[in-house]
Amino acid sequence: xxxETIDLNLLVAFDAMMQERNVTRAGLRIGLSxxxxxxxxxxxxxxxGDPLFVRVKSGxxxxxxxxxxxxxxxxxxxxxxxxxxxxxxxxxxxxxxIFQVLLSDLGEVVYLPRLMRHLKSAAPGVSLxxxxxxxxGYRDALETGDAxxxxxxxxxLSAGFYQxxxxxxxxxxxxxxxHPRIGRRLNISQxxxxxxxxxxxxxxxxxxxxxxxxxxxxxEQYLEKQGLRRHxxxxxxxxxxVPEILEATDLLAVIPSTVARVMAPLRRIKILxxxxxxxxxxxxxxxxxxxxxxxxxxxLRGVIAxxxxxxxxxxxxx
Numbered sequence: 119x120x121x122e123t124i125d126l127n128l129l130v131a132f133d134a135m136m137q138e139r140n141v142t143r144a145g146l147r148i149g150l151s152x153x154x155x156x157x158x159x160x161x162x163x164x165x166x167g168d169p170l171f172v173r174v175k176s177g178x179x180x181x182x183x184x185x186x187x188x189x190x191x192x193x194x195x196x197x198x199x200x201x202x203x204x205x206x207x208x209x210x211x212x213x214x215x216i217f218q219v220l221l222s223d224l225g226e227v228v229y230l231p232r233l234m235r236h237l238k239s240a241a242p243g244v245s246l247x248x249x250x251x252x253x254x255g256y257r258d259a260l261e262t263g264d265a266x267x268x269x270x271x272x273x274x275l276s277a278g279f280y281q282x283x284x285x286x287x288x289x290x291x292x293x294x295x296x297h298p299r300i301g302r303r304l305n306i307s308q309x310x311x312x313x314x315x316x317x318x319x320x321x322x323x324x325x326x327x328x329x330x331x332x333x334x335x336x337x338e339q340y341l342e343k344q345g346l347r348r349h350x351x352x353x354x355x356x357x358x359x360v361p362e363i364l365e366a367t368d369l370l371a372v373i374p375s376t377v378a379r380v381m382a383p384l385r386r387i388k389i390l391x392x393x394x395x396x397x398x399x400x401x402x403x404x405x406x407x408x409x410x411x412x413x414x415x416x417x418l419r420g421v422i423a424x425x426x427x428x429x430x431x432x433x434x435x436x
Contacts, residue, residue: 124165126198129191131158132170136188137264139177196263196408208413210241217418218247220256220268222319223357224333228376229269232425240421253319260406266415268404269422271333275404282419285428288398289337290378292371294364295386306346306393313351315360315369333399337372340396361385376401401426 134144134155145155163170166187171178180188208215221229226248237244249265256275259265268275275281291304293312300308316338341348351369354360360371364387378389403422409415 125161128158128162128165129195131155132162132184132187133191133195135159135171135178136180136184136192139171139179141178192262199263208417210244210417212243213241213414214243214245215414216245216247217267217415218249218265220249220251220259220265220270222250222270224317224374224377225270227357227380229422229426233422236421236425256404260404261408263406263408266405266409267418267422269401271336271399271401272404279404279406280410281402281404282423282427284401284403284423284426285376286398286400287333287374287376289333289372289392289396290375291390291392292360292364292373292378292382292387293390294366294368295388297368297388299368300390302390304390304393309370309393310346310348312368312370313349315352315354315363315371316350317355317357317360317371317373318353319355333374336399337396340394344394346394361387374399 130148131144131150134147135141138144138147141155141159142152144150145152150158159170166183168183169181170184171180173179230246230248233246237246249259251259253272253274256265256268256272257278260268260275260279269284271287291309293300299312352363354363357373357377360373361381361384363369364371365385372392375389381387382389403419405415405419
């Protein structure tokens, strides 16, 4: 194959198929209709002399030839995208760029209202696409350019990525305002006797050795070290259902204090300190070297730092 004769849009279509393994979803990913996406695949197959993707029960499976192509195509498209972005000066007041940010739904509650208010006045054309992936997928998403930034308590990203500390946080305990057995104080006997709801994000299921820890696994590991056990009556992957469940039951929930302060005033829910000295944790923003010098992502990182950072330390290199 001669690079001078290849329509680069076909490589974009190929990369989308490698990510989605489905013609319709791949087309949606890059703005093509299903017939246009199918036509692009036909052209690619003719150019490569290989089927590239074959239909299996679960979708479209790449051939060995496609797998051999995939890494180089993804790397080349990432370099090209980075070059195009750096060649044009970034002006937030005029830009219509879409930034892709990895956030948990806990993070959405804390960051998005304030961040979107800022963008409305400072960068009205800029958009955000919030991504929720299993924690194991964060590294790949940042390395490939599928995500520009990740924000949260993400110890698995400590090595190999630029990072900037935003603030420290701690856990608190939430329950309904009229809880029948707990008043203005919570002791350790009450804490362990009551049933709890646990937020267990995708990819962070509690493990003693999991590098993909969430704040939930952090508190579980601490309780275990202290020889304490609690009855977890309900495990949910998202935070959004927790407030309503707390109001309707006698369950307790342990969550970061920043989230509790945002949520509790809107509900008949009270916040009490934990009856134990649980460790604080640091919330940071992380990014890959490929986007370190990009003007747009540098601007977004600066905005997030100005809105949420307790102080302004220098970012840490990989």
